[in-house]
Amino acid sequence: MLPSGSQKNSYRFDGGYLQVFQQVTMNHERVGTLYLLSDMRQWNIRVKRYTGIIVIVVLLCSSLALLLSSRLQKTDFQAHFAFRGHHENGVFEQELRGSSHQILWR
Numbered sequence: 001m002l003p004s005g006s007q008k009n010s011y012r013f014d015g016g017y018l019q020v021f022q023q024v025t026m027n028h029e030r031v032g033t034l035y036l037l038s039d040m041r042q043w044n045i046r047v048k049r050y051t052g053i054i055v056i057v058v059l060l061c062s063s064l065a066l067l068l069s070s071r072l073q074k075t076d077f078q079a080h081f082a083f084r085g086h087h088e089n090g091v092f093e094q095e096l097r098g099s100s101h102q103i104l105w106r
Contacts, residue, residue: 007033016040 007021
């Protein structure tokens with residue numbers, strides 16, 4: 001069913017449809033109006049599907065980042081205390097001097 005009356009160049013969303021009106025002119029004289037009616041249901045379904053995919057990807061990436069950061073923090077925490085304990089025993093300073101000596105002679 002076509003809308004009645006003369007329509008200016010415009011578009012509007014109405015009841016899940018996109019309606020487009022475009023005047024057609026020839027030699028600067030209006031000869032008619034182009035009317036397009038597009039069903040937006042498929043577009044809405046596609047947007048919902050892509051939104052779901054994006055949400056899943058973001059949740060997976062966030063979970064992976066949380067897992068990796070927690071493991072790295074544990075490793076860094078353990079390495080910090082191992083380094084500190086090694087230093088407190090005086091062994092670290094001797095190893096450091098020995099390794100720098102080796103580096104200089106190579």
